[in-house]
Amino acid sequence: MTGKNMSKNLSKSKYLSGLQCEKRLWLEINDPDKASEAPEYQKRLFEQGKEVGITARSYFGEGYLINTDRSKIYNCVGETQNAIARGKSIIFEGTFFHDNTFVMANIIKKNKDESWDIIEVKSAISIKDEYIPDLAVQKYVLEGSGLKINGTWIMYINRKCVYPDLSNLFVIKDVSDRVEEKIHEVSGNITTFKDVIKFENEPKILIGPHCNSPYACPFKEYCWQNVGNRTVFNIPKLDYNKKIELRERGIILLEQLPNDYPLTDVQRKYINWIFNGQTEIDHVGIRKKLSKLEYPLHFLDFETDSSAIPRFNGTRPFDKIPFQYSCYIMYKNRDIEHFEYIHLDQTDPRLPLLESLVKNIKQKGSVVVYYAPFEREVLTSLAKSFPEHSLQLTSITNRLWDQFDIFKRYYKHPDFRNSNSLKSVLPVLIPELSYKELAVGEGNQAQLVWNLMIRTKNEVDKNQMIEDLRAYCKMDTLAMVEIHKLLKNIV
Numbered sequence: 001m002t003g004k005n006m007s008k009n010l011s012k013s014k015y016l017s018g019l020q021c022e023k024r025l026w027l028e029i030n031d032p033d034k035a036s037e038a039p040e041y042q043k044r045l046f047e048q049g050k051e052v053g054i055t056a057r058s059y060f061g062e063g064y065l066i067n068t069d070r071s072k073i074y075n076c077v078g079e080t081q082n083a084i085a086r087g088k089s090i091i092f093e094g095t096f097f098h099d100n101t102f103v104m105a106n107i108i109k110k111n112k113d114e115s116w117d118i119i120e121v122k123s124a125i126s127i128k129d130e131y132i133p134d135l136a137v138q139k140y141v142l143e144g145s146g147l148k149i150n151g152t153w154i155m156y157i158n159r160k161c162v163y164p165d166l167s168n169l170f171v172i173k174d175v176s177d178r179v180e181e182k183i184h185e186v187s188g189n190i191t192t193f194k195d196v197i198k199f200e201n202e203p204k205i206l207i208g209p210h211c212n213s214p215y216a217c218p219f220k221e222y223c224w225q226n227v228g229n230r231t232v233f234n235i236p237k238l239d240y241n242k243k244i245e246l247r248e249r250g251i252i253l254l255e256q257l258p259n260d261y262p263l264t265d266v267q268r269k270y271i272n273w274i275f276n277g278q279t280e281i282d283h284v285g286i287r288k289k290l291s292k293l294e295y296p297l298h299f300l301d302f303e304t305d306s307s308a309i310p311r312f313n314g315t316r317p318f319d320k321i322p323f324q325y326s327c328y329i330m331y332k333n334r335d336i337e338h339f340e341y342i343h344l345d346q347t348d349p350r351l352p353l354l355e356s357l358v359k360n361i362k363q364k365g366s367v368v369v370y371y372a373p374f375e376r377e378v379l380t381s382l383a384k385s386f387p388e389h390s391l392q393l394t395s396i397t398n399r400l401w402d403q404f405d406i407f408k409r410y411y412k413h414p415d416f417r418n419s420n421s422l423k424s425v426l427p428v429l430i431p432e433l434s435y436k437e438l439a440v441g442e443g444n445q446a447q448l449v450w451n452l453m454i455r456t457k458n459e460v461d462k463n464q465m466i467e468d469l470r471a472y473c474k475m476d477t478l479a480m481v482e483i484h485k486l487l488k489n490i491v
């Protein structure tokens with residue numbers, strides 16, 4: 001143990017990291033550069049969480065927001081104490097420090113008997129188990145700071161809320177009993193974590209299913225660098241408890257798995273396939289699937305926004321709102337046309353988008369998509385919201401043909417790394433087509449960029465973002481076109 005980390009304090013998020021994995025906690029404090037950059041979906045969730053937090057405050061009327069610069073954490077604690085001393089009864093983002101641990105409470109509310117309630121706001125549609133230790137550490141630190149805590153609550157999104165009536169956007173549930181069951185663990189955990197962060201070297205902890213649960217660990221690339229997909233945790237549909245049990249026995253790599261370990265045929269096939277490393281192509285299956293296609297072929301892809309706080313008539317939280325599509329049409333003589341639509345402002349994108357879609361998609365011909373449940377959901381929801389177009393939209397839905405099925409059933413390649421997504425398949429089959437060169441490289445990033453683009457007042461930035469979004473969506477559909485040509489050649 002060295003003295004280099006003696007002054008390091010914990011925070012609520014570090015406490016939760018420690019609960020997931022002590023190595024994660026150690027790395028976050030002592031070697032944070034080993035973390036991978038946060039994936040786009042996490043950035044999107046973070047932005048959404050901030051928006052939900054701000055909206056939640058408005059349901060409490062006049063509260064006092066601790067607005068001090070967050071990098072000066074002791075000042076935030078001081079301002080919170082001042083607010084309490086001045087008799088503020090609702091405090092947003094109050095910051096507390098006890099037992100070397102900082103926590104920030106989304107909302108605290110004073111009761112008539114001078115006790116307080118803690119309300120944790122979550123941008124989710126249900127209460128997850130991991131929210132309970134989050135509230136337990138808050139309660140522990142607030143009580144240690146001298147507050148009497150009465151209840152602990154979770155405020156989360158109500159999927160039944162329908163815009164424009166946002167009066168029932170949130171559900172608030174009392175979880176005091178569940179928090180009480182965890183509170184006695186907090187002090188011991190903090191003591192352990194304070195020791196862990198002072199270790200000279202990172203703790204030796206095996207990888208396992210905990211690397212993705214309850215949160216995706218940012219050090220996965222680092223810890224998993226030498227094992228890739230050759231672990232027992234990659235075995236498809238293997239029960240979580242069996243994974244834990246194998247890990248406890250020190251069985252991590254597929255090579256270490258006993259030959260007689262009970263597995264299903266599919267799981268055994270997966271392991272053989274990983275070891276043999278051979279490409280498996282079921283030509284008959286592919287030919288049969290391709291034979292169901294009818295010209296002209298439409299290669300279609302939507303980009304959607306999925307907001308926790310609905311903003312268009314008749315929509316609910318987390319509904320998928322299409323704001324862009326790209327469509328290539330391939331005729332029997334191999335001629336190709338391209339159509340697209342992207343919504344450019346903050347108004348409801350659905351009607352103009354669907355009008356463009358039904359105008360451009362022919363009355364006949366298959367509609368090729370990659371993972372049809374997504375497009376089906378978007379089209380069905382559009383048909384429900386705009387019944388005057390339901391006939392055409394239903395016709396498109398009925399003609400969906402899923403290219404994803406080919407890679408789920410008939411085409412396996414070791415370099416797909418056990419994933420059938422377009423982003424995994426494309427670089428292996430058509431290496432010259434790549435998302436790497438694009439400024440927007442995945443769907444969640446497209447959501448982020450679209451939300452920025454419709455709000456920016458800077459024309460240059462706006463035009464650049466429009467171009468980036470167009471290039472991304474077009475790439476998704478061009479990828480399907482090229483994969484289709486390749487499959488035709490194969491069979």
Ligand code: SF4
Pocket residue numbers: 020021022023024027205206207208210211212217218219220221223224
């Ligand atoms: S990847 Fe797994 S083992 Fe490594 S720090 Fe994260 S949770 Fe711990």
